[in-house]
Amino acid sequence: MIRDQKLWTWHILAGAVILVLLGLHMLTMHMEGVVKLEGLNPASAANEAQGGGKLQPIDWANVKARSAKVFYLVTYILLLGAALFHGLYGATNVVHEANPPRWLHKTVSALAVVVGLGLFAFGTWAAIAAFLLAKAL
Amino acid sequence: MSDTKHHPNRLGLWGWLGGGRWGMERYLYALHRVTGLGLLAYFLLHIVVTSSRAFGADRWKTAMDAVTGPLFKFGEYLVFVAFAFHAANGIRLALLELGFAVGEPIEPVYPYRTSVHVQRPLAIGALALAAVLVAIGTASMWLVD
Amino acid sequence: MSEMSKVTYRIRRYDPNRDTAPHYETYTIDYTPGLTVLEGLWLIKETLAPDLVWRASCRMGVCGSCGMLINGMARLACNTQISDLGTDQLVLAPLPNFNIIRDLVPDLMPMLSTHQDLHPYVVRDDVAEQEEPTGEYYQSIHDLEQYLQFSYCIKCGCCMAACPTVATDPTYAGPMPLGQVQRYNTDTRDGGFEVRKEAIAGERGPWRCHYAGECSRVCPKGVDPAKAIQLLKRQMVLDVFGLRAKKCPSKLVGKPKDAKRRNGIPEAPKPTV
Numbered sequence: 001m002i003r004d005q006k007l008w009t010w011h012i013l014a015g016a017v018i019l020v021l022l023g024l025h026m027l028t029m030h031m032e033g034v035v036k037l038e039g040l041n042p043a044s045a046a047n048e049a050q051g052g053g054k055l056q057p058i059d060w061a062n063v064k065a066r067s068a069k070v071f072y073l074v075t076y077i078l079l080l081g082a083a084l085f086h087g088l089y090g091a092t093n094v095v096h097e098a099n100p101p102r103w104l105h106k107t108v109s110a111l112a113v114v115v116g117l118g119l120f121a122f123g124t125w126a127a128i129a130a131f132l133l134a135k136a137l
Numbered sequence: 138m139s140d141t142k143h144h145p146n147r148l149g150l151w152g153w154l155g156g157g158r159w160g161m162e163r164y165l166y167a168l169h170r171v172t173g174l175g176l177l178a179y180f181l182l183h184i185v186v187t188s189s190r191a192f193g194a195d196r197w198k199t200a201m202d203a204v205t206g207p208l209f210k211f212g213e214y215l216v217f218v219a220f221a222f223h224a225a226n227g228i229r230l231a232l233l234e235l236g237f238a239v240g241e242p243i244e245p246v247y248p249y250r251t252s253v254h255v256q257r258p259l260a261i262g263a264l265a266l267a268a269v270l271v272a273i274g275t276a277s278m279w280l281v282d
Numbered sequence: 283m284s285e286m287s288k289v290t291y292r293i294r295r296y297d298p299n300r301d302t303a304p305h306y307e308t309y310t311i312d313y314t315p316g317l318t319v320l321e322g323l324w325l326i327k328e329t330l331a332p333d334l335v336w337r338a339s340c341r342m343g344v345c346g347s348c349g350m351l352i353n354g355m356a357r358l359a360c361n362t363q364i365s366d367l368g369t370d371q372l373v374l375a376p377l378p379n380f381n382i383i384r385d386l387v388p389d390l391m392p393m394l395s396t397h398q399d400l401h402p403y404v405v406r407d408d409v410a411e412q413e414e415p416t417g418e419y420y421q422s423i424h425d426l427e428q429y430l431q432f433s434y435c436i437k438c439g440c441c442m443a444a445c446p447t448v449a450t451d452p453t454y455a456g457p458m459p460l461g462q463v464q465r466y467n468t469d470t471r472d473g474g475f476e477v478r479k480e481a482i483a484g485e486r487g488p489w490r491c492h493y494a495g496e497c498s499r500v501c502p503k504g505v506d507p508a509k510a511i512q513l514l515k516r517q518m519v520l521d522v523f524g525l526r527a528k529k530c531p532s533k534l535v536g537k538p539k540d541a542k543r544r545n546g547i548p549e550a551p552k553p554t555v
Contacts, residue, residue, distance in 0.1 A: 019227065031274060031277045034276050060197055063197060067190060091174060094170055094173075094174065119181065119184050122184070
């Protein structure tokens with residue numbers, strides 16, 4: 001069994017990864033109106049150059065353009081794994097520190113592993129499938 | 138040991154969240170927990186919702202339409218505020234917990250100056266950074282578009 | 283506050299032979315300048331409540347016996363001046379997060395047992411030398427300064443009473459024992475990092491600290507357990523990556539061979555322990 005010394009070290013490292021990648025995600029999705037960085041929403045610039053209206057980051061054209069980039073595919077999967085581990089380990093610790101009955105503590109720990117692995121597999125599949133779909137379109 | 142009946146006296150969850158003669162760092166600690174749990178809850182749903190892009194434009198639009206409207210937008214804004222605080226305070230915590238912002242061991246001379254005093258500017262800086270992020274996010278989400 | 287003539291103590295009381303739950307009782311005594319919270323308790327015991335119980339010994343902030351919750355903050359009753367509290371209304375309770383034995387007496391044994399579990403002494407291989415010393419271990423002033431602050435801990439339990447994690451989690455070792463782990467790990471005479479690591483690498487370890495900072499704020503000796511715990515975490519993280527600077531326990535400095543005793547200086551008495 002991996003002890004907290006290692007798990008907590010990974011928790012901090014995952015936090016650092018999230019800081020960079022979620023920062024990028026937030027710049028792309030929620031700050032693009034103020035912080036305009038070239039290439040974060042590839043379809044927006046192209047659309048405006050062609051005289052089209054302003055596109056939102058969640059508009060399909062932008063989603064498709066981002067999904068087709070290997071950079072977004074890799075960083076998405078990395079962020080997914082780091083955030084799932086960081087969040088679920090943190091939440092499990094919060095539950096643990098609340099001193100629940102032993103059975104509840106074990107259930108929450110097991111659930112965190114199942115949910116974490118399940119969502120990581122699902123999210124990774126979705127990223128790859130979206131990449132292939134966007135390439136094909 | 139005698140068989141005297143001791144009375145339990147742990148503060149319990151009140152010790153995490155409740156008020157008292159506490160310093161600002163304790164409130165940052167409580168807020169970090171609350172925002173972390175909120176972000177996790179959002180994130181787990183976010184993975185499921187955004188994975189709809191794997192099924193093409195129609196499914197994506199359906200998923201996005203399901204989470205639009207003023208209530209969702211406000212909820213998303215709250216998530217952004219939670220992110221801003223959790224990220225800024227997380228930088229502070231990572232620096233502290235790796236021993237970088239607590240100062241060197243010193244000879245304690247009254248009135249004691251502890252690591253809490255040493256890291257206080259960092260705590261204020263983290264709050265300022267969170268405020269800047271919230272300001273940018275507010276402008277971007279509510280004012281610019 | 284200079285006109286204060288009376289001071290009221292509202293004290294959380296519990297007698298296991300009489301009460302099913304703690305309750306508050308109120309006592310009013312005359313205030314005299316310089317009165318400490320502890321001296322006020324003595325006055326109450328002598329004049330108003332002879333059955334009132336608390337623990338105290340040195341009355342000068344050294345023994346760590348009289349830790350209690352004074353107006354919502356864990357402090358030593360002996361070195362808390364009533365005039366410093368800014369009120370003539372005092373609310374006293376036993377230290378939270380410890381079971382109450384009676385009135386203001388907390389059961390510190392869980393803390394002290396955990397402390398004992400974490401090897402709070404110099405660990406090294408030359409056991410014979412430690413049992414029958416032939417000299418002293420080398421240590422510079424700089425080496426000493428790396429742990430001196432943490433060695434001032436008097437085990438009063440105020441930090442444990444203030445810690446939010448200890449408030450719910452009985453498995454967490456807590457600021458006092460972990461502060462002492464760092465104190466010994468940093469001691470250049472010590473070689474016990476690995477044995478202490480075994481004891482704290484799991485769920486009782488320093489990761490349960492999230493820097494609420496309360497332990498350091500209430501410590502009556504300026505020990506700064508929060509600082510000790512964060513420095514301990516750094517060593518534990520470096521250890522995961524094999525980057526921790528491994529120190530050899532310092533060598534023995536033998537007695538000087540050519541030194542002579544000055545006239546009139548008697549021999550030291552034989553060791554008694």
